[in-house]
Amino acid sequence: MALQLERATQQRAAILAAFREHPHPLLPADVHALASVHCPGLGIATVYRTIKVLLAEAVLETVNLPGESARYELKDRPHHHHFQCRACGRVFDVPGCPPSLAAYAPPGFAVDGHELTLYGRCAECLRG
Amino acid sequence: MALQLERATQQRAAILAAFREHPHPLLPADVHALASVHCPGLGIATVYRTIKVLLAEAVLETVNLPGESARYELKDRPHHHHFQCRACGRVFDVPGCPPSLAAYAPPGFAVDGHELTLYGRCAECLRG
DNA sequence: CACTTATTGATAATGCGTTATCGTTCTCAT
DNA sequence: ATGAGAACGATAACGCATTATCAATAAGTG
Incomplete structure (x- = not known):
């Protein structure tokens, strides 16, 4: 084996x-x-x-x-999305998920998943 | 010149x-x-x-x-997001944008942008 | 029309993330 | 403790998207 x-x-x-x-x-x-x-x-x-x-x-x-x-x-955490800091490039998990995302797809399209990435400055880079 | x-x-x-x-x-x-x-x-x-x-x-x-x-x-269209078909791989524009996305970021983080991608099957691939 | 040179097409070269290779080392069952 | 082979580290090789090179072509000017 x-x-x-x-x-x-x-x-x-x-x-x-x-x-x-x-x-x-x-x-x-x-x-x-x-x-x-x-x-x-x-x-x-x-x-x-x-x-x-x-x-x-x-x-x-x-x-x-x-x-x-x-x-x-x-792979031990519930559904979540990500935030990337434009300054340091690091990626953070963000909990939660906007509702009804599938509603934005064109009529006749079937949505079975999504990815959301937020961008900005993390708390640490805002301070420094 | x-x-x-x-x-x-x-x-x-x-x-x-x-x-x-x-x-x-x-x-x-x-x-x-x-x-x-x-x-x-x-x-x-x-x-x-x-x-x-x-x-x-x-x-x-x-x-x-x-x-x-x-x-x-x-670059002639208003803010929008994208849908990618898992079957044919093509990418489509989707109008609109979920509100209050910045609220999902951790406290102390500043959000200045976002990207949203929906996945699924396009109308054409669902038919075929 | 003739000339200048920006632009092109073919292709070699690059950059970078990832994988394969291979001799050596370490894990574990005996 | 010992042996078999799983796993390792160093590095060459790979795949792919993108860029650079350079002789040939074609756009625009006089």
Whole structure:
């Protein structure tokens, strides 16, 4: 037998810790930087490999924002949307969801999902 | 003197005609295919070059959808959002905009813009 | 019409995110 | 403790969208 990631490695633990400690959508490069603190020498290839497996296991989900490469976050939170700071580029989760979004589609179209991204300045960048 | 695109070429006319005849966000490859009908032999490099100039002239605007490369459309329509068909991949404009979107941001955050994308099946794909 | 040069088309080159390769290391069952 | 092979790190390779290069073409002027 032996599928993938059966073994509990330090790398996998560090990558999962990064997602748990930072409940924001993370770029693979973010994950690499954050997990490297717990696991020095971590390779970027391992980050990509592990993300792929965690997606297959439905532990992570992909967050695609307009004009950005894919981010990932833990798939343990209810439906929500995202806010991207124009200053620091970081992405934050925002709870809730506007009602009746499907009503905006043209007649005869079937809506089965949506993505909403808010833009502006995060509290930290407004202060600084 | 002589800036750029001072000359009225057939290529530029065909590219603008493609946008006027297809009021949807178009990929550079879409523009190339559509404009080639009016202008056989049109090169993809010319499409990219012309799009860049039309963006600088504020004739076109960029439409970034999650997980997709940039599309472009004429900058002559009021604020609106987009619908992408999961079957054919085409993108349609949808008029209107949900109210009070900024209220969803975390306290202390300043919202100055947003992007909304609806997903589903377009009328044509539902029929076929 | 002739000339100047902006513009073009073909294609090589680039940038960047992601994946494949491969020899080495580490996990875990025995 | 030992052996099999899963997982790793470094890096080459890849895919794709976009841009640069350059000789040839064509728009606009005199």
